[in-house]
Amino acid sequence: MDEVKRRHAPYTKLKAYLNEIGWTQADLAKLLNKSRYAINQNLNGTGGDFSLSEVRLICMTLGISADEFFIEPQVSKTKQENAS
Template sequence: MKDVKRRHAPYTKLKAYLNEIGMKQSQLAELLNKSKSAINQNLNGTGGDFTLSEVRIICTTLGISADEFFIEPNVSNTKPNKTA
């Protein structure tokens, strides 16, 4: 098995969401005016990270939260139950 060098954590939550809504990486590449290869590397953590302006475009277009998908992607957005 090949050892993959990652520059940052992969965006697994964003990848899953794109799959859920039926958006292909090529469509995201077109939206951000980038190559499909660059988008794949961004998503998998093997290349550079998304820029702040790219994050804004993604979040605005898809109606998602930067906090949930980019800053703390491993944290659920559900609130804990409060006990009396």
């Protein structure tokens, strides 16, 4: 079986959250004015990443934190430790 080539880590936490609140990839595609295929690639890490403006729109619309859903936890913890 071929290994999936990813450009970035998949957004598994965001995908799980969307499922929890009843949002589909089609709903996210509509919000961002993108195709479902592009959203699928963004979420699974096989295509381009979300732009900063897209991350802002997602976070504002869903009421979620960019740190929690878009930045790797070890990066956030490192930043928090360095800020102390």
